[in-house]
Amino acid sequence: MIPDTKNGLNAMTCLSALQKAIRRGMEREAMEFACELLHSSKAFHSMVCNRLEVICHEDLDTLAAPHVFPFVAASLAASRERYGKSIGEARLMIGNAIRMMCRSPKSRAGCHFAAAIGLRSQLEGFAPTIPDWANDQHTLAGRKLGRGLDHFRKEGARLAPEPTAPDPYIEEAYRLWALKQQSK
Numbered sequence: 554m555i556p557d558t559k560n561g562l563n564a565m566t567c568l569s570a571l572q573k574a575i576r577r578g579m580e581r582e583a584m585e586f587a588c589e590l591l592h593s594s595k596a597f598h599s600m601v602c603n604r605l606e607v608i609c610h611e612d613l614d615t616l617a618a619p620h621v622f623p624f625v626a627a628s629l630a631a632s633r634e635r636y637g638k639s640i641g642e643a644r645l646m647i648g649n650a651i652r653m654m655c656r657s658p659k660s661r662a663g664c665h666f667a668a669a670i671g672l673r674s675q676l677e678g679f680a681p682t683i684p685d686w687a688n689d690q691h692t693l694a695g696r697k698l699g700r701g702l703d704h705f706r707k708e709g710a711r712l713a714p715e716p717t718a719p720d721p722y723i724e725e726a727y728r729l730w731a732l733k734q735q736s737k
Contacts, residue, residue, distance in 0.1 A: 689708065
């Protein structure tokens with residue numbers, strides 16, 4: 554059983570309140586719950602750090618603000634390192650992570666995407682069908698079909714959306730790949 558915090562609050566409820574406060578952009582309230590936990594024990598500090606990492610992926614728009622997770626991850630790593638030496642420094646790093654997260658754009662799309670695809674596989678036994686375009690010179694099936702560099706260039710290397718700038722190295726790369734294949 555998980556013990557209560559130093560002030561007798563249920564630790565898991567504090568963790569839940571921390572996450573809901575971040576979702577709502579309530580940085581002060583989020584930090585109050587984080588402090589209740591991290592001031593109670595090192596184990597609760599670890600729990601806060603772990604939960605903040607998950608919140609980055611569950612509740613933040615990682616496509617709109619991809620810089621947030623590396624900042625939060627670095628802040629939490631530093632906080633973990635400093636907790637035993639200076640709780641004030643550890644708290645500072647947690648606080649900066651929380652402020653960044655509260656002020657970031659929010660989205661549950663990452664969580665929904667992982668659940669929709671992952672649970673379909675896990676609960677319903679879904680297995681994807683391998684598309685024909687995946688069978689190129691890099692696969693046994695593609696080699697059996699006689700697919701080489703031309704097929705790869707036309708199908709296997711197709712990008713979507715297409716690049717907006719020209720690739721100054723494409724012709725040279727394919728020329729050299731063809732030369733490499735001839736030398737085998």
